[in-house]
Amino acid sequence: MADDFDIKREDGPSGGRYVVTVDGHEAEMTYSKAGDRIIIIDHTGVPKELGGRGVGQALVQRGVEDARKENKKIVPLCPFAKAQIEKHEEWQDVLNG
Secondary structure: OHHHOOOEEEEOOOEEEEEEEEOOEEEEEEEEEEOOOEEEEEEEEOOHHHOOOOHHHHHHHHHHHHHHHOOOEEEEOOHHHHHHHHHOHHHHHHEOO
16 A cells, blocks of 8 residues: 555654655654664644545555564554554554563
C-alpha cells in the first residue's frame, strides 16, 4: 500500500516527517528520534478530504518499512499509528519493548 502513494521522507537530526500530497491535499506523519535506534511517531495528520483512502495507513507502513531497513524500533505515541500497528501483526516486530 505504501507503494501506491508517493511518500517523501524529510529527515533531520532530531526528527522528521513522512509527507504525501494527494489531489492537492497534504498528509503527514511526524516523528522524533530518541538516540540512534528509536523512532517516536508522535502525530499522523490526514485531511478529511483524504479520509478512507488508506493514506494514513500507508504513512505508518512506510515508517515501519524504514525502521526495519535501518534496524530501528518504533514507539507509537500517536494513537492512530499505535492502532495501525496493533491491527497489523506483521508490523509488530519493530515495536520497542
